[in-house]
Amino acid sequence: MIQHPNTDTVPHQKAGDTLLSVRDLCKHYPIRDGILQSTVGQVRAVDGVSFDIRRGETVGLVGESGCGKTTLSHCVAGLTTPTSGSILVDTGRGAPLGQEDQIDKMTRDQYTKYRRNTQMVFQDNFASLNPRELVADCIGRPLRIYNEASGTELTERVVALLEQVGLGRQHLYRYPHQFSGGQRQRISIARALALDPDLIVLDEPTSALDVSVQAQILNLLWELQKERHLAYLFVTHDLSVVRHMADRTVTMYLGKVVETAPTETLFRGSAHPYTQALLAAKPDLDDDPNVPIATLEGVVPDPARPPKGCRFHTRCPVATPACGWEVDDIVRLLEADETMFSELQGVARKSDLEAALTFTSDKDAAALHAAMTSERMPDSMRVATEHLDLKGRTLNVRFRPTEEVELTKRGDGHHAACVHGQ
Numbered sequence: 001m002i003q004h005p006n007t008d009t010v011p012h013q014k015a016g017d018t019l020l021s022v023r024d025l026c027k028h029y030p031i032r033d034g035i036l037q038s039t040v041g042q043v044r045a046v047d048g049v050s051f052d053i054r055r056g057e058t059v060g061l062v063g064e065s066g067c068g069k070t071t072l073s074h075c076v077a078g079l080t081t082p083t084s085g086s087i088l089v090d091t092g093r094g095a096p097l098g099q100e101d102q103i104d105k106m107t108r109d110q111y112t113k114y115r116r117n118t119q120m121v122f123q124d125n126f127a128s129l130n131p132r133e134l135v136a137d138c139i140g141r142p143l144r145i146y147n148e149a150s151g152t153e154l155t156e157r158v159v160a161l162l163e164q165v166g167l168g169r170q171h172l173y174r175y176p177h178q179f180s181g182g183q184r185q186r187i188s189i190a191r192a193l194a195l196d197p198d199l200i201v202l203d204e205p206t207s208a209l210d211v212s213v214q215a216q217i218l219n220l221l222w223e224l225q226k227e228r229h230l231a232y233l234f235v236t237h238d239l240s241v242v243r244h245m246a247d248r249t250v251t252m253y254l255g256k257v258v259e260t261a262p263t264e265t266l267f268r269g270s271a272h273p274y275t276q277a278l279l280a281a282k283p284d285l286d287d288d289p290n291v292p293i294a295t296l297e298g299v300v301p302d303p304a305r306p307p308k309g310c311r312f313h314t315r316c317p318v319a320t321p322a323c324g325w326e327v328d329d330i331v332r333l334l335e336a337d338e339t340m341f342s343e344l345q346g347v348a349r350k351s352d353l354e355a356a357l358t359f360t361s362d363k364d365a366a367a368l369h370a371a372m373t374s375e376r377m378p379d380s381m382r383v384a385t386e387h388l389d390l391k392g393r394t395l396n397v398r399f400r401p402t403e404e405v406e407l408t409k410r411g412d413g414h415h416a417a418c419v420h421g422q
Helices: 069-076 108-117 135-145 151-164 181-193 211-228 239-245 263-269 273-280 327-336 362-372 379-384
Strands: 018-033 038-054 058-062 084-089 118-121 199-203 231-235 248-253 256-262 344-351 354-359 385-391 394-399 408-411 414-416
Touching (some): 018 069, 038 069, 038 256, 058 239, 069 231, 108 118, 135 151, 151 181, 181 211, 211 239, 239 263, 248 263, 248 273, 256 263, 256 273, 362 394
Parallel strands (some): 058 248, 118 199, 199 231
Antiparallel strands (some): 018 038, 018 084, 385 394, 408 414
């Protein structure tokens, strides 16, 4: 059984206890094409994310595959350089977080403290351990690099770390392939603990493990957090794990934070349709086996051209005209259903909200015009269409202007980026 980390009394966190602060963080990857490999676009893996982590706190980061969780965790751990935005980390200056604590503006000594105080446990515990190194070397390397110990003292420190994660001296001189998946993850955790960090980034640490082993690893992480007052950034797609482990939960979709709240608040009453869909899709032993599990319809849009307004509106069952409809939504429809119309010849854009779509035949243009005014299109999309004009093979369309949907307060510590309930 998984123990619940929130059952014990947790010391009151003050504002000055903020360990890490992420502000407007972006990580974009260039799309290159042609002989000269010119940049023709950007994949917006992380696109303006902000959140805080306090000392001793677990923040769960959830969302579908491809939403940017792992990229964000790599930025926090210092493994990937952000495109823009800032990551501020408390390195013990004894003052509120400021520009001096921004990782790309730190002094050499501060940066060294940041790297040793922020460790990471990866999803693939086999790939993250050097197959040519003994366990004693895998765990002892951080201690040697930072001149923490050597010789017999180093060995004893490694043994102490192994014992803390449920292993022992007999495992010192074995290779990673000689262990089970759960044991390798314990070794990875021991390595992350070697330098006594303040923050550990956990990237899907239990997703590749059996259910019984998952419970053991989660209980171990909870016990270590109590003993060492660790902070965790817990990246996962398993909402059951989040409910047991996280104090606060951040939901991401297509590079953006769509909702953030205390975990129990989120499970009692989430405010964003995407979070609600994730919760509804979570299988439960108490569910009626004759009732199909709820699933999200549609596909995740291309992160190189994310939807305007609320990025979830293309799949949202309760989307409104104010959610941000645009010309690309029509293009996505055509790409998703290639049998519906023939190939779109071209899109002459005046803006993201207005364009002329040219087809290979009058029949196809007329078919799209009829679809745009019928029940085949979402009601909210039809209402958001300000202008629709058919001229031969060309369909002119214009949507009503809309603003980016920002996070708004829904309660104590609860924020959601949705037009509903604003």
